[in-house]
Amino acid sequence: MAEKGPKARALAGGTDILVQLRGGRFRIDRLVDVKDVPEMNQLSCSDEEGLTLGAAVPCYRVYEDPVIQRMYPGLVDVATLIGGIQIQGRATFGGNLCNASPSGDTIPALIALEASCLIEGPGGGRVLPVEEFCLAPGKNALGDGELLTALRFPPPAPRSGAHYLRFIPRNEMDIAVAGAGASVTLEEDRLHIKSARIALAAVGPTPIYAIEAGGLLTGREANEESFEAAAEAAKAVAKPISDMRGTARQRVHLTGVLTKRALRKAAARAKEA
């Protein structure tokens, strides 16, 4: 891959790249199937170490894994809503992230869960927070010859929960008009918020880490009033465009609605955790 530089791409699930190649979105000289690279196919999950998810692991392995189901229900949310069953049999979190689409569903969930990218390249390995990985539509932080090998998730904090949801006009098989992921960690009283992270999809050129929206929740009670305030802050950082999937004003409005809904469910999960 290093030899071909930008003219080489990695093939994982292929559910995006094959369509993009057919559509003439870009031309390449080499497509490298990375599904048999062991590091990229690993899935290890434990209370102590958290989760390491190989970049080429398809969605179904995520949502069928009982440990992930228990530890990271917010991740399962995403894995089950991408495409239909056929797509979930192939599509990967790593591929969705590398694709760097503004509407990539996995990305806000990864940001909310504080995931990091494990990157290998000719110059050695490096680690990058997911929120720094997407640079522009279709453009990610990988240099020539670099490969995203895995995603690493810290173990969930005590009394924490996460959720991702998106708005689509149908109930499946759609691209997000807008999406919001949230994670909430509660204080020991299980009423006040210790920390929260919020990330947004399809309302900017890249998925947005709404750091202020999450930050303002610290110390507040986990209630509608707080969620409303966070939703307003999330709306303030949403800078969407109008296209065939929705208008800018619809997307800003939905950002508020979805942020609230994501926070409610994340907080509910945190209370039970």
Place this chain on the structure above:
Amino acid sequence: MSKKTHVTTNINGSDVEFLCESRQSLLEVLRDVLNMTGTKEGCNDGNCGACSVIVEGRLIDSCLMLAVETEGKSVTTIEGVASTDGLHPIQQAFLEHAALQCGICTPGFIVAAKALLEREPEVDEGRVRHWLAGNLCRCTGYDKIVRAVLDAGQRMKGG
């Protein structure tokens, strides 16, 4: 024209060898190289499920898999659903429930239903609708398809 690759795979229980270009999808190879036209093309971008096949036990869209990726793998297509003894219970249920009109989406639905029911014959309407959401049908409104799959699940559980 690019150079062709030799691929050995197992399709519907038989070992098959073919030559293909690396850019050819499994769907293209099935239809144009192997003349197995039961798998249909509806969109060629993973949004209709007409080309559904099972690879290594997993339901996928064959338009979104390169044929070279099937090296050493096992593939089930619509042509492998019925046995020499007769139709598969899902096929029989589709006929009895009139779960097809034009029939172009039918192979994809039957393959998808097989992938579901062979893992979990005990399904309810919601599960069937969720599982089949990647398969588009424009004729039936899905009602009779869902009923046929539910009925087939009962038959498979019993048999």
Place this chain on the structure above:
Amino acid sequence: MTITAEPRVEGKGGYKVVGTRPIRHDGLEKVTGQARYGADVHLPGMLHGKVLRSPHAHARIVSIDARRALAHPGVEAVITSAEFPQPSGKVADLGEGAMMNPKFLSNNTMAVGKVLYKGHPVAAVCAVSQHVAEEALSLIDVEYEVLPPVLNAMDAMKDDAPVLHERLFTADTPFVRPGGLRDDDDSAKGSNVSSHFVFEIGDLDKGFAEADVVVEREYRTKAVHQGYIEPHAATATWNRDGRITIWCSSQGQFAMRDQTALVLGVPASQIKVIPLEIGGGFGGKTLIYLEPVAALLSKKTGRPVKVAMSRQEVFEGTGPTSGSFMKVKMGATKEGRLTAAKATLIYEAGAYPGSPVNPGAQCMLGPYDIPNGRVEAYDVVINAPKVAAYRAPGAPAAAYAAESVVDELAEKLNMDPIDFRLLNGAKEGTRRITGPVFPRIGYLETLRATKDHPHYSAPLEGAYRGRGVASGFWFNGSGPSSATASVDHDGTVSLLEGSPDIGGTRAAVAMQMAEVLGLPAEDVHPSIGDTDSIGFTSNTGGSSVAFKTGWACYEAAQDIKRQMIERAAAIWDVSPGDVDLADGVFLHKSDPELRFTFKELAGLLLETGGPIVGRAAVDPRGVGGAFAAHVVDVEVDPETGKTQILRYTALQDAGTAVHPSYVEGQMQGGAVQGIGWALNEEYFFDDDGRMSNASFLDYRMPTSLDLPMIDTEIVEVPNPGHPYGVRGTGEIPIVPPMAAIANAIYKATGVRMTQLPMSPGAVLDALGRCEGKQDGG
């Protein structure tokens, strides 16, 4: 609803086969993947063709240079409009009732001079593989002079609008639907309005003066696609002797033959069209697109050529149905009697004339007895794909407007919407605003069944939930149809007919033959003939097949019956008048000793005078109109504007349901296409006229997860114009859904939606939930 197939259950009306639910004859091939569809043809030496399409919605073609493409390894030929003979498009050239303007048909297949929509074909290439053909497309150099596009009817009707066809004139009757060009010496400026006409009855002013309540509203609908899952494909060979053979999936092999002959300038007899299984049509597979292209590429290379569309090409290059602007005004007395109705329909035809505005105008107010009315219609060309028929062409949009107004009138009158319709409903003897008088129809029966259906009275609780109801009328079609059937010596019958089977019509027509002969449905083996082997048969369209081809099969069966009675009489040496056929047994009317089962007599034919072949060619009148009423419960999410269908019930008069499972299937499928049209489907054009959502991902047809079960109730008021009382059933179920859902959304939210689709964004806007300024249109 009964759902399981229980063969041999005696049908209604004393029929033995009609009304039962046998397994369809072509079912096994379709559940095993053996059935061959349009793209499944593989011929020795076959080449693959692809079509180069315009990237602009409106442009002059300055030059086309194919040299680089021809030099590409593996490329065998390139064609442009220079290869097409150019027929005249003057209206004088149109035969009476001709539905095709040959010039427009040809130019839609391959652009000449100008391109009129994004996706308009400008050249075609064939090569050794599809990939090589695709590569070659990018090597054809086309120079365009881009022109300003006109993207909707309102803009197209402005005085200073860009004109698509410099010589198009405005016809003042609905009978020049395909449009016509002026004579060469007529210097008047061309118009984008290809026809404008009016239907009137009674005294409109008097009617509105008598009204106590009047509702007037404007509606807008967007173009939507039929959405069949099988993309178009055609394979052709043009032999050295000039004979052309075409394999394609279509709604009519004869239509494909005759249109191709027009465009290629060859006699129809020189072309044989072999119909393959058709993967959905809904009206959209009634026009040629690829057939002449494949034929000309074959002529140039001497080899078979297959051309298949991608999904994007289907969206951009084949017919959707019209977008429309409509204005409807209706008045009623305080007792609830309709006194007057006035409507204007403006339908977008796409790049060439021929929107379904005429059937839309004719069906719009069809369900009602209205003494005073005026319906005005415009057919307008715009820079978008030429529309094709789509299930009850023209009627669904019209019904969306009219049935929304009716709902509002009933509400203002404080009447139950079904009671209002019962009071004003059309029945035998009612004269439509557009002229014709109804024969025996089943609208009122359908309404009563709707009112009695448990769904209509079921409680619906919860916030933002609502129940809507709407009805619809479609007049149904007929046309010439042919059938031949040979009696086999094992007692079965081989039936050859001419109607491509999209949704189970082989079974429906074979069952009518079996009914006459007293045979089980399974003993009639139907197949569909090519254009050289069966008599002319008009399209599978207009809900006509169970009616007309069923009738042809009925007549062919009568022919067999007559000949077999004569044969039995000859064997017994009695008069044919003394022999009868009952329940599959030939009997002497008075001598019980003389009897043959059908099978016994069939076994004797070859030694008693030779085989028996029955035949019939019919062009039956007497179609019975179809009426439907739908009830729907919705829930609207006020925060997102999304509408979920909670429960849906479709009722319609099918005359006699020949195979009830497939009638139900039509009702369910039509309702769901209507749900898609109502909620999400639309052609979304950017400012330059490029469709932004030309994929199944973004066109958003309903998936199984978007829907509940679709409950059905078949009402049977036999059509007196058919031997078994059959009415067409396929199209009417797409007529009521949009209005029913709009009416339900109103009940759920208090907002009347006057534009389709009623997408989440549109509903949010209507609810005033989004901050900031609305984007236009």
